[in-house]
Amino acid sequence: MRGFVRFVVILGLVAGAAGLWLTRPVHITDTDIAGLTGDPAAGEAVFWAAGCASCHSADDAEGADRLILSGGQAFPSEFGTFRAPNISSDATHGIGDWTLAQFLTALQNGISPEGQHYYPAFPYTAYRLAERQDLADLYAFMQTLPASDTPSEPHDVGFPFSIRRAVGAWNALHLRDDFAVEDDLSAEAERGRYLAEALAHCGECHTPRNALGGLDLANWLGGAPDPSGRGTIPNVTPGAIGWSEGEIAAYLNDGFTPDFDVAGGHMRSVILNMAELTEADRAAIAAYLLSVPDMP
Template sequence: MRRLIVIALVLGLATLAAGLIATRPSFVHGTELAGLTGDAGAGEAVFWAAGCASCHAAEGATDAARLVLAGGQRFASDFGTFVAPNISTDPVHGIGDWTLAQFVTALQNGISPEGRHYYPAFPYTAYRLAERQDLADLWAFWQTLPASDTPSLPHEVGFPFSIRRAVGAWNLLNLSDEFVVAGDLTEQQARGRYLSEALAHCAECHTPRDALGGLDRSAWMTGAPNPSGSGTIPALTPDRLRWSEADIAAYLNDGFTPDFDSAGGHMVSVIRNMAMLPEADRLAIAAYLKALPSDE
C-alpha cells in the first residue's frame, strides 16, 4: 500500500510539473526584434485595422477622444465580465514604460511583462498572425498617443476562470500560427485575409465558440450568439452575405447597407476604424469574405 501511495504521489507531482511546464509564459526577446525600426505613419493604419480604440477608448468616444486608450469598457461573457484596461502611454496606469519586446509578447503570446496570462477576451490569438514589422510600426505610433492616468478596473471573473495559469492550457488548444482560409488566393484576397484574420479579428464576433470559449474554426464566420445575450451576430460567408464586393467595401466605409439600413452596436466603432483605411484595404476584405467557404 505504501508503494502504491508513493507511486501515486510521484505520478501526481510529475503531472503537475508537466502541466506547469506546458503552460508557462513564453516571452519574445529583444534579440528577436533586432533590426526592426517602427514607422509611426504606417503604424497608424495598423492601429485602425487592429481595432485598438474600439475596446480601449471610452464608451461612445468619437474623433480625437478615440485615441485616449484609458479603458473601462465592459464586455460580458459566459465566463464573467471583462473590463478593458488602460493601455495608454501613461507609465504608471498604462503601458508607457513597456519595451517593444513586451508589447509584442502581449500581442502575440498573451503574456504580461510580469509573466501573467491575459484572458483571451484580448484577441492575441488573432494578433499572433500579424507581421512583426507591422507591430513595430504600431508601437511607434503608440508613442504619439496621449497618456491617461485612469486606473484600470479589475475583471469580474469568478473561480475557476480566475486562475490565470489555466489560460496557458487554453492556449495549447487555441493558439495557432496558421490562417484559417488556405488554398490559392489572389494577392487581394490574401491581403484581405491578413486584415480580417490577423488584425481586425473579425472572427472574434462572427464565429461561434466551443464550450471552452475557443473559436470553432470549422464554422468560420458563420455567425454567433451575441455575447450580450441579445440576438445573434450575422454570418459573413458568401451564401449568407449576398452583397457585392463593392457593397461590402462601401458598408465598411460609411455603415450603410445596400438596403439603406445602417450599422448598429459595436459595428459602429468597427466601421469608424475601417473608414480610416485605404479603399484598397476595404475592397481586399470584401474579396476575402467572398472567398470564404459557404456555410453548409
C-alpha cells in the same frame, strides 16, 4: 504496494510539471527582435486595422477621443465581465513604459510584462498571426497617442476563471499560427485575410465558440450569439451576406448596407476603424470575405 504508490506520486509530479510547463508564460525577448524598429507613420494604418480604439477608448468616444485609450469598456461573456484596460501612453496607468519586446509578448503570446496571462477577450490569439514589423510600427504609433491617467478597472470574473494560470492551458489548446482559411486565395484576398484574421479579428465576434470559449474554426465567420445575450452576430460568409464585393467594401467605409440601413452596435465602431483604411484594403477584406467557405 509501496512501489505502486511511488509510481502514482511520480506520475502526478510529471503531470504537474508538464502542466506547469504547458501553462508557463512565454516571453519574446530583446534578442528575438534584435534590429526591429517601428515607424509610427506606418503604425497608424495598423492601429485602425487592428481595431484597438473600438475596445480601449472610452465608451461612445467619437472623433479624436477615439485616440485616448483610457480603457473601461465592459465586455460581458459567460465567464464574467471583462474590462478593457488603459493602454494609453501613460507610463503608470497605460503602457508608456513598456519595451517593444513586452508589447509583442502581450500582443502575440497574451502575457503581461509581469508574466501574468491575459484573458483571451484580448485578441492576442489573432495578433499572433500578425507580422512583427507591423506590430513594431503599431508600438511606435501608440507611443505618439495621448496619455490618460484613468486607472484600469478590474475584470469581474468568478472562480474558477479567476485563476489566470488556467489561461495557459486554454492557450495550449487554442493558440494557433495558421490562418483559419487555408484555401488558395488571390493576392487581393490574401491581403484581406491578413487584415481580417490577423489584425481586425473579425472572427472573435462572427465565429461561434466552443464550451471553453475557443473559436469553432469549422464554423469560421458563421455567426454567433451576441455575448450581450440579445440577438445574433451575423453569419458573414458569402451566401449568408449576399452582397457584392463593392457593396461590402462600401459598407466598411460608410456603414450603409445595400438597402441603406445603418450599422449599429459594436460594428459601428469597427466601421469607423475600417473607414481609415485605404480603399484597396477595404476591397481586399471584401474579396477575402467572398472567398471564405460558406456556412449555413
